[in-house]
Amino acid sequence: MYDKMTIGVLGLQGAFSKHLAMLRNLNVNTILIRYPDELEKCDGLIFPGGESTTMCKLIDEMNIRSRIEKFDRPIFGTCAGAILLSTDAGDSRVQTFGKVPIKTRRNAWGRQLESFISDVRLSFDPEPFKAVFIRAPKLSDPEKDVKILGTLNDEIVLVQYQNIILTTFHPELTDDTRIHEYFVKLVEENK
């Protein structure tokens, strides 16, 4: 169905295989990105969850940073991926890309004992989304062009800015494909 599209998943560390499985279920061609040149082949890119400090280290070791800075196609960042795409993580250990004008705070819900599953509200679908939050960050201070697409009580948990979406939770850990489908459509429109 989406046979003319290829979405890359950054495969340095973290939950990349879950994202690949999700995309394959949606009949999207995928590639695992571990080298700078591979980014050229992608119509869209997923920044998975994992440890942001580890990913930062590998991005710099492998000289991928400048390529990602230049990448202007759609990007989807989950959890640690969202942290890396924000303007400021408030932590000198994590150098962010500043692609989305919003602030993040790492592990803002607390340690693993505070990880949880909860329904979140989506702006584009009346059906709530069962979202898995793992040592999740919090988003704050979005600039006015950032669209808020998902909330949990007063917290912003899903945003879109131009052709980039960020979630603080892990849609790849569930069977619900709606957020990945939303991203795939974004990639299709941007082609």
Next chain:
Amino acid sequence: MNKGSFEVKVGLAEMLKGGVIMDVTTPEQAKIAEDAGAVAVMALERIPADIRAHGGIARMSSPKVIKAIQDTVSIPVMAKCRIGHFAEAQILESLEVDFIDESEVLTPADEENHIWKHDFKVPFVCGCRDLGEALRRIGEGAAMIRTKGEAGSGNVVEAVRHMRRVQQEIRGLTVLRDDELMAAAKKLGAPFEIVKEVARSGKLPVPNFAAGGIATPADAALMMQLGAESVFVGSGIFKSEDPSARAQAIVMATTYYNDAKKLAEISMDLKEAMEGLDIASIPEEERLAKRGW
């Protein structure tokens, strides 16, 4: 809001995939590990090689050591409790460690029973030598499995043995007919429902990591190619001559485990690895992998 469910526990294990979990004994070591790109640290009073050398009873680390390490790093902090010692596990949970390792590296507190891990909100990782042992631990609630290997030996041979055995036994299950699975479960000594699930999916229901004797980037690459989803490095880093460089090299090797050129490049300037032990030189009764069942 649902906290501490099995799904939430496995969720953290998923986030640690493709990474390196490093044993550390001080906040300074924890900082070195985090800076090198570790996905988590295991807070210990002594690393396995020193536990082995020191002898005596090895117990849970002092809460003070764990707290100091938690205050230093932003990555998940794990800690070990003795096999079957659920009171130690309760204390570790109250300290809000991110993962508990019910570990054969410490002296077992119960020679028959492991901890009933479903009672806890914090996730557990447990060691195994074969599929039956892995599935028994999952039945008790473990959210991550690792090979036992032979901790503190600097010798990867036992980890290889355990990983191969688990993978072979998984493959063996996938070719069985439904009416053969009960007998297979009996033979493995494993819960039938989980045996059925593994036979259908061809993999463990929780992430499967490697541990015990990993000392070089090549060791990490070997374990990843054999099917490990992450590696634990215990004594291998801080018993080497260049902990920081070695830690970084093992992190790189765990991501680029299929790229021999890259592995050669990152191994190029490393100093001596930890010395290591021939497994045959370790008396039977001192082998840590034999603890637990």
